[in-house]
Amino acid sequence: MQRRDFLKISAAGGAAAALEGCGNPDHQLIRFIPEEDLIPGLATWKPSICTLCPAGCGTLVRVMQGEAEVVRNGQLGILKMGLPKKIEGNPAHPINQGKLCPRGQAGLQVTYHPDRIKTPLARSGPRGSGQFKEITWDDALKQLVSQLTALQASKEEGRLSFLTSPLRGQRRTVLDNFVSAFKSAPPIEFEFFDNQVIRSANSQSFGYAALPTIDLGQSNYVISFGADFLGTWNSPVAQSIGYGHMRKGRPGQRAKFVQVESRVSQTGASADEFVPCPPGAEGMFALSLAHVILRDKLRPAASAGHAGSLIDGWAQGLPDYAPEKVEKQIGVPSTTIARIAREAAATAPAVALIGDAATAQTNGLFNALAVNALNSLLGSVGKPGGISFSPSWNSRPAASEANKGAANSIQKLAAQLQSGSDAAKVLLLYNANPVFATPAAWGVREAIEKVPFIASFGSFIDETSALGDLILPDHSPLESWLDDVPPSGSARTVVSLAPPAMNPLHNTRSMPDVLLDVAHQLGGDVAKALPWKTYDETLKATFTTLHKEKGSQSAKDPDEFWKKAQEQGGWWSADEKPLAPVAGKSSGSPMKNTAPQFDGSPEAFPFHFLPFASQMFYDGSLAHLPWMQEAPDPLSTVMWGTWIEINPRTAEKLNIQQGDVVEVASQHGKLQAPALVTPSIAPDVIAMPIGQGHENFTRYASGRGANPISILAPTTVVETGALAWAATRVKLARIGEGKIVMFGGSLTEQSPELKHR
Amino acid sequence: MAHQWGMVIDLDRCTGCEACVVACHAENNISTVGEDEAARGRAKHWIRVERYYEGEFPDVKTKFMPVLCQQCDAAPCEPVCPTFASYHTSEGLNGQVYNRCIGTRYCANACPYNVRFFNFYNPAWEKPLHLQLNPDVSVRSVGVMEKCTFCVQRIKAGEIQAAAEKRVVKDGEIQPACVQSCPTKAMVFGDLSDPQSEVSRLARSNRATKLLGELGTLPKVTYLQRDSWHGGEDS
Numbered sequence: 003m004q005r006r007d008f009l010k011i012s013a014a015g016g017a018a019a020a021l022e023g024c025g026n027p028d029h030q031l032i033r034f035i036p037e038e039d040l041i042p043g044l045a046t047w048k049p050s051i052c053t054l055c056p057a058g059c060g061t062l063v064r065v066m067q068g069e070a071e072v073v074r075n076g077q078l079g080i081l082k083m084g085l086p087k088k089i090e091g092n093p094a095h096p097i098n099q100g101k102l103c104p105r106g107q108a109g110l111q112v113t114y115h116p117d118r119i120k121t122p123l124a125r126s127g128p129r130g131s132g133q134f135k136e137i138t139w140d141d142a143l144k145q146l147v148s149q150l151t152a153l154q155a156s157k158e159e160g161r162l163s164f165l166t167s168p169l170r171g172q173r174r175t176v177l178d179n180f181v182s183a184f185k186s187a188p189p190i191e192f193e194f195f196d197n198q199v200i201r202s203a204n205s206q207s208f209g210y211a212a213l214p215t216i217d218l219g220q221s222n223y224v225i226s227f228g229a230d231f232l233g234t235w236n237s238p239v240a241q242s243i244g245y246g247h248m249r250k251g252r253p254g255q256r257a258k259f260v261q262v263e264s265r266v267s268q269t270g271a272s273a274d275e276f277v278p279c280p281p282g283a284e285g286m287f288a289l290s291l292a293h294v295i296l297r298d299k300l301r302p303a304a305s306a307g308h309a310g311s312l313i314d315g316w317a318q319g320l321p322d323y324a325p326e327k328v329e330k331q332i333g334v335p336s337t338t339i340a341r342i343a344r345e346a347a348a349t350a351p352a353v354a355l356i357g358d359a360a361t362a363q364t365n366g367l368f369n370a371l372a373v374n375a376l377n378s379l380l381g382s383v384g385k386p387g388g389i390s391f392s393p394s395w396n397s398r399p400a401a402s403e404a405n406k407g408a409a410n411s412i413q414k415l416a417a418q419l420q421s422g423s424d425a426a427k428v429l430l431l432y433n434a435n436p437v438f439a440t441p442a443a444w445g446v447r448e449a450i451e452k453v454p455f456i457a458s459f460g461s462f463i464d465e466t467s468a469l470g471d472l473i474l475p476d477h478s479p480l481e482s483w484l485d486d487v488p489p490s491g492s493a494r495t496v497v498s499l500a501p502p503a504m505n506p507l508h509n510t511r512s513m514p515d516v517l518l519d520v521a522h523q524l525g526g527d528v529a530k531a532l533p534w535k536t537y538d539e540t541l542k543a544t545f546t547t548l549h550k551e552k553g554s555q556s557a558k559d560p561d562e563f564w565k566k567a568q569e570q571g572g573w574w575s576a577d578e579k580p581l582a583p584v585a586g587k588s589s590g591s592p593m594k595n596t597a598p599q600f601d602g603s604p605e606a607f608p609f610h611f612l613p614f615a616s617q618m619f620y621d622g623s624l625a626h627l628p629w630m631q632e633a634p635d636p637l638s639t640v641m642w643g644t645w646i647e648i649n650p651r652t653a654e655k656l657n658i659q660q661g662d663v664v665e666v667a668s669q670h671g672k673l674q675a676p677a678l679v680t681p682s683i684a685p686d687v688i689a690m691p692i693g694q695g696h697e698n699f700t701r702y703a704s705g706r707g708a709n710p711i712s713i714l715a716p717t718t719v720v721e722t723g724a725l726a727w728a729a730t731r732v733k734l735a736r737i738g739e740g741k742i743v744m745f746g747g748s749l750t751e752q753s754p755e756l757k758h759r
Numbered sequence: 760m761a762h763q764w765g766m767v768i769d770l771d772r773c774t775g776c777e778a779c780v781v782a783c784h785a786e787n788n789i790s791t792v793g794e795d796e797a798a799r800g801r802a803k804h805w806i807r808v809e810r811y812y813e814g815e816f817p818d819v820k821t822k823f824m825p826v827l828c829q830q831c832d833a834a835p836c837e838p839v840c841p842t843f844a845s846y847h848t849s850e851g852l853n854g855q856v857y858n859r860c861i862g863t864r865y866c867a868n869a870c871p872y873n874v875r876f877f878n879f880y881n882p883a884w885e886k887p888l889h890l891q892l893n894p895d896v897s898v899r900s901v902g903v904m905e906k907c908t909f910c911v912q913r914i915k916a917g918e919i920q921a922a923a924e925k926r927v928v929k930d931g932e933i934q935p936a937c938v939q940s941c942p943t944k945a946m947v948f949g950d951l952s953d954p955q956s957e958v959s960r961l962a963r964s965n966r967a968t969k970l971l972g973e974l975g976t977l978p979k980v981t982y983l984q985r986d987s988w989h990g991g992e993d994s
Contacts, residue, residue: 043894070890085890088785090939101942104781116885232774239942246772246943249986256771258988271810271821272774274988278817345991507887617777628888629784632791636775636808636823642794649816681812681819701885706794743798746810 031071032079037505040067040084048503049092049571051484052106055620057237058488059106060095060571063480063503064088073509086110086480086503092571096492098239105620108629112478115626117700118461119475120508129451130469132698139511145472147523149428149455162186163426167193167433171485172540176514176532180521183531190411194439194621198724199361203370207309208583213490214389215580216355218244219251221387223349224259226269227284227373229357233268234615236357237491260342262287265647265689266682268617268636278684281610281728282598283332284360285369288376289313290328293320294343301347301379308585309378312371314592351387352380359612359728364599366719366726371593383583390580393495395487412436416449431458432513437465438622438696441714443670459513462626464699475510482512483538493578499545499567512537552576601715602669602731611668611732612689613710619693625703638678639746644694644707645678649685653677656736663740668732671713676742688734763851764909765951765979767961768825771986772945775808775823779937786910786936788896790882803876805907806937822985828853828874828907829970829978836866836875851979855906862902871971875906910935930956951979
């Protein structure tokens with residue numbers, strides 16, 4: 003025994019002995035000897051990785067000494083320990099270069115959340131009742147292992163299902179090894195904003211099933227079709243850095259930014275020109291621009307290469323998309339279309355982007371392919387000021403192919419569970435909340451309820467983990483070994499790595515460590531496939547293979563490399579080597595546009611329903627953070643609530659005033675929320691942020707607002723099976739007076755200083 | 760000469776993302792007040808993003824403008840304070856001495872920018888959220904007015920560090936939390952008494968304007984107005 007350990011034990015024992023007999027034992031707190039050396043008042047900065055969205059920004063965590071109530075060896079006590087006080091961007095990290103978005107800033111509250119699950123739990127009431135009792139880790143692991151050995155004994159290994167958010171890096175490897183050695187069903191990856199349509203389109207057009215990396219900083223003309231690239235889409239911090247540069251980072255040179263969508267999004271709000279476009283007509287609009295460029299011989303048709311050949315009529319100059327014809331269908335003047343086309347062609351480098359609602363239509367894949375073709379025609383693919391694809395390292399194309407058909411498979415899972423044949427007997431949940439984030443019409447809740455045994459690794463009880471039988475709480479990200487291979491946002495190869503920024507507060511265990519432990523207890527092939535004792539061992543084993551590559555640090559041996567990478571927050575290549583496009587695989591003949599299909603007839607359901615990513619809550623997974631709840635939404639300034647955006651003309655017709663409670667009904671459900679009358683939305687569209695409407699997600703989010711996903715039609719993008727989440731039609735009715743909490747007060751006013759611009 | 764801290768906010772870069780708003784909460788121990796108090800106008804955001812719509816869909820123009828304490832040189836909040844809790848520091852900040860404040864709220868009434876916030880209750884953090892508190896910033900109790908300090912704790916730390924190293928504070932070395940987080944680099948902080956500093960250089964821009972400058976408050980925050988595209992067929 004080391005002297006330090008001896009001191010720790012004797013101090014703990016001594017303190018406990020001294021407190022004995024001092025009244026209520028519940029109030030006795032033991033004082034532990036600090037586990038690390040810290041100087042009071044001095045901050046140290048530790049690298050970490052933001053895990054709150056898929057962008058994968060690198061962070062620096064400001065750690066200072068503080069006193070926390072913690073549990074050690076089953077005893078509650080007070081410990082002087084390093085406590086994270088602030089999260090900043092890591093200036094050395096190629097993705098976010100020292101910057102961070104509001105969500106990343108709030109990451110602290112995930113760790114310190116009062117409703118975090120502090121110890122393993124076993125269900126003690128009926129399923130979904132939310133009644134759990136605390137159990138030990140030994141008991142919890144025993145339960146899980148016995149469930150898994152029972153599957154092995156009855157040769158039903160395939161009836162183990164893993165339902166997870168898309169994983170990258172070594173977590174992915176650990177999971178894959180586990181799954182293949184156990185011979186369970188392939189993991190089902192689920193996230194609401196899975197960008198699967200864009201990956202599919204990019205795979206066909208450019209040969210990479212990945213999100214693009216956009217070189218906005220060097221671009222002179224940007225046309226975005228619905229992509230909220232400054233708020234929530236793709237790699238928003240990296241894109242915002244580029245945006246700042248394209249606006250004012252180059253003296254005398256300022257790009258033009260055109261946004262095409264049916265509701266002014268947070269990104270659209272910064273556009274120089276806003277062009278209204280009916281939902282689903284984005285591809286038609288893009289091809290109309292291409293038509294003008296071809297017609298006026300500003301670029302030869304062949305310059306679009308393979309991406310152009312995927313579009314029906316490309317070689318003939320897209321005769322169906324003359325601006326005069328398109329004007330009749332989408333209402334945008336042909337002169338506007340022609341002007342934008344000529345501007346874009348004359349102002350190189352010009353880049354086109356597509357994302358979010360524009361791809362969440364039944365014809366979403368066509369829209370994305372059309373924009374890809376336009377991009378190729380503009381000549382910006384794989385060039386400075388355009389789009390490229392981030393080089394990946396070693397691994398599978400980070401979260402790309404693997405993620406294909408994610409929404410598809412959750413739908414399949416639901417169907418399979420409902421049918422009963424080969425249905426999962428054991429379901430393991432990790433960081434995914436499909437009960438909240440799938441349309442009620444898919445029946446995911448009902449399907450999951452049928453699984454005989456469900457274990458969740460989540461840190462919080464949410465709508466899905468509430469159905470669990472066993473909760474094995476994960477460390478918070480700041481308490482965990484983290485690694486990541488961001489799929490976009492930098493032209494360098496980026497492999498992020500971070501040791502824990504703090505010791506764990508609660509009686510939790512890191513999910514990959516638990517998986518390794520379970521594998522060893524199972525023995526046999528599974529143990530052989532996961533030979534590492536701890537997760538950081540697996541990280542070191544793969545990470546140090548990088549040490550001879552030319553990159554952000556040089557080291558004489560793998561050990562030194564490993565140490566340096568931990569100090570810096572990872573490794574990134576010295577050179578920018580974005581992947582240039584190659585001819586992708588396409589499915590036979592060139593694609594024709596089909597008119598977007600919407601669920602519900604225009605007569606009975608007169609409005610398009612547009613759910614959108616919330617700047618604060620993203621897909622709803624951050625609604626439990628009080629800083630996010632109280633931060634005013636950038637456009638509506640609403641705090642602690644939700645709202646339904648309605649054009650003033652529509653509101654007038656339906657006699658709806660600001661803050662009135664309105665009911666939105668689709669063919670699949672209805673919800674109520676306060677009305678926000680705003681000039682930022684088309685009269686035939688109503689919009690609603692995703693994020694609120696949690697039934698069960700901590701004290702801050704439960705029972706607050708309504709969830710737009712719940713009333714969506716189960717309509718899918720035809721070719722890929724992804725949820726077409728912007729293809730539902732709804733009707734709208736005023737219910738009565740209500741209230742809406744806004745920080746900014748009245749919505750339309752003149753800015754005092756800015757009116758003359 | 761003493762430093763004169765100032766800020767420039769480039770509205771052509773600002774996207775209204777509110778990273779500054781949350782960064783400020785995290786840095787300065789600003790308590791959340793909850794839905795009911797927020798509905799009564801008691802939410803405390805030392806920096807906010809104002810959003811302006813002009814026109815009707817689809818010809819609607821949207822503008823964002825982050826507003827924080829303008830650290831006025833002729834600050835209306837200072838002379839009205841009966842206890843000298845609001846005072847002018849030698850480095851040009853509108854200081855707020857919490858333990859002098861008796862909560863008359865005259866300063867908030869006098870301020871034309873609506874950037875002062877009153878603590879109607881003692882702040883509370885549900886355990887263990889209190890562990891997020893920054894030990895460098897005091898927590899304000901009930902009856903006390905609070906506002907943006909330009910992250911004075913960071914300014915002091917930077918000045919002390921520079922003094923210890925026997926050098927002057929380098930331009931850009933000190934960053935308030937909002938500036939540090941801003942993804943588009945719309946916010947620049949620095950010493951206005953140094954004509955070579957980035958903030959001084961930007962404040963001389965022909966896009967420079969002051970918020971409600973006609974009131975004579977002499978703000979030390981300068982806004983650079985949104986620009987427009989200079990190319991195209993109509994120019």
